Amino acid sequence: KNQVEQSPQSLIILEGKNCTLQCNYTVSPFSNLRWYKQDTGRGPVSLTIMTFSENTKSNGRYTATLDADTKQSSLHITASQLSDSASYICVVSAVSGGGADGLTFGKGTHLIIQP
Amino acid sequence: EADIYQTPRYLVIGTGKKITLECSQTMGHDKMYWYQQDPGMELHLIHYSYGVNSTEKGDLSSESTVSRIRTEHFPLTLESARPSHTSQYLCASSEVQSMNTEAFFGQGTRLTVV
Numbered sequence A: 001k002n003q004v005e006q007s008p009q010s011l012i013i014l015e016g017k018n019c020t021l022q023c024n025y026t027v028s029p030f031s032n033l034r035w036y037k038q039d040t041g042r043g044p045v046s047l048t049i050m051t052f053s054e055n056t057k058s059n060g061r062y063t064a065t066l067d068a069d070t071k072q073s074s075l076h077i078t079a080s081q082l083s084d085s086a087s088y089i090c091v092v093s094a095v096s097g098g099g100a101d102g103l104t105f106g107k108g109t110h111l112i113i114q115p
Numbered sequence B: 001e002a003d004i005y006q007t008p009r010y011l012v013i014g015t016g017k018k019i020t021l022e023c024s025q026t027m028g029h030d031k032m033y034w035y036q037q038d039p040g041m042e043l044h045l046i047h048y049s050y051g052v053n054s055t056e057k058g059d060l061s062s063e064s065t066v067s068r069i070r071t072e073h074f075p076l077t078l079e080s081a082r083p084s085h086t087s088q089y090l091c092a093s094s095e096v097q098s099m100n101t102e103a104f105f106g107q108g109t110r111l112t113v114v
Helices: none
Strands: A002-009 A010-014 A020-024 A030-038 A045-051 A054-061 A061-066 A071-077 A084-093 A103-105 A107-115 B004-007 B010-012 B019-025 B031-037 B044-049 B076-078 B087-094 B109-114
Touching: A002 A071, A010 A020, A020 A030, A020 A084, A020 A107, A030 A071, A045 A061, A045 A071, A061 B004, A061 B087, A071 A084, B004 B087, B010 B019, B019 B087, B019 B109, B076 B087
Parallel strands: A010 A107, B010 B109
Antiparallel strands: A002 A020, A020 A071, A030 A045, A030 A084, A054 A061, A061 A071, A084 A103, A084 A107, B004 B019, B019 B076, B031 B044, B031 B087, B087 B109
C-alpha cells in the first residue's frame, strides 16, 4: 500500500530560526514528490515539485531535497518568519495508467513560528 | 495565484437539507478533484473527473455526488446532509499528467451540519 509518513507531527520554533521537515514514502512506481503549504482554513499551495532525477530544489527560503534511493525527502526552511506558520504537506505521485494520478498525501507537519 | 474558486467558503446547515458546493476553474484543466479534510488530518480523495461527462469515486467512500457538464465547473452535491458530513471540502484541478504536473487547490468550503 502506498504511504507517506511525515515527521514531526508538529513543531514550534522561534522566528528567525531554521527548521527541517521530513517525509518518508513507500509509493511505487514513483513519479514525483511535492511539498505544499496549507494555511489554516485555506487550500494547499505548491512550494516545490521534484522528479526522481532531482536531488534538491529551492523556492526562496524553502529548499527541498529528495533521495529516491532511500525514499526520503526533506523541506528546509531558512530564517523562519511568522508567516511560515502553517501545515506542510508532502504529496507523492505514482505513475498510474488510471485513477486520480496516484496521489498519496501525508498528514502534514504543523509548524508554529513564535515571535 | 491559481484560478480555482470555491463557494461558499463557509456553510452551516441543518440535518436533512440538500446542499451543493461549487467549484470553478479558469485554467482549462481537464482533471478536477474533490478532497475531504478533517481538522489536523490528511486530505482524502472522494471524487475526480478526467473531463466533461467523466466522474469517478475516489479512495474515501462518500455519500456525495458530482457532475461535470462543463470543463470549468465541478459541483459536489449532498442530497441529505448529516452531522457526519461536517468537514472541509477542497476542490483541485490539474492538466493531463506529465512528470511535473501540479494540482491547484481552491480555498475550500468548511461545512458544518447541525
